[in-house]
Amino acid sequence: MGNRKIKWLIYTVLVGLIPILSRLIVWAVTKEGSVNLLSPSDFVAFGLVLHISNINEIEHFSGIEREWKTAQNGISIAFIAFYSVLFALTLIGDGIVDVAAITICTIILSLVSFLISYSVYDRISKIISLESGGAV
Template sequence: MSQPRSYEPVSKLTKWFCYTVAIGLIPIALRFLACIFIDGIDQFTAADFIAFGFVLHISIFNEIEHLTGDETWKSTSNTISICGIALYAFLMFALLIVESGFDKIKVEQLTQSTMILACCSFILCFVIFRRLTAKAKASQPTKSAIGEEPCSQTS
């Protein structure tokens, strides 16, 4: 008789990647696909990467808000996320100024800056969620601790 499969819960990192990163990349991916099929659409825009950065940092801020213990790390991570959100707000303001007709800000450099910043935000958020996943795994009770022992076959 075969043993029933035990499924481990999906990690916070996997959920974050599927729910937050994948959804945050939708505007970037749609714009990229649209520019392939439609003339006159830019491949990349600062607004899409700014939105992606907002999504990443808000997800960190939200997840850490429910964390207990390790208050120093929690405060540091929250501060980094708040600074990231403020930076993206500043970039959004710069983009709005450009859209109003102000021509002293170079759109290409603004777009490149937001792309680089979004990549840095992704790496930072990945590291934070990796730590949250490790912490969650470490705090899960083992099967023997909750009284479940694997079945043994006797001859």
């Protein structure tokens, strides 16, 4: 795994996971039933971190063809919009919205976001490796 992917894992993925990991720790040390194990807002935060990072990385890297950059930025913007809607639904509350359904949606969406983000950083790492003459 390249240096760029390790930095992505540490600076993007682990930072994005802070709300989820914090909730797990709080859940583990509090009385049963006082804190939910999973919260959709934590997964929304994770997805937003991933897609904002994608946009930033793609915009500041010149070695990628323009069409791919445009497509990836569009995908990230669409996901940010989806996350915004899901986050707004979490603010409405438990009485009107099925929180369990939103939680499942945000978990699935964040897993897809992780895979998209990994593919972005993998492609950039391969391009950098080829430009520098190294092996992938």
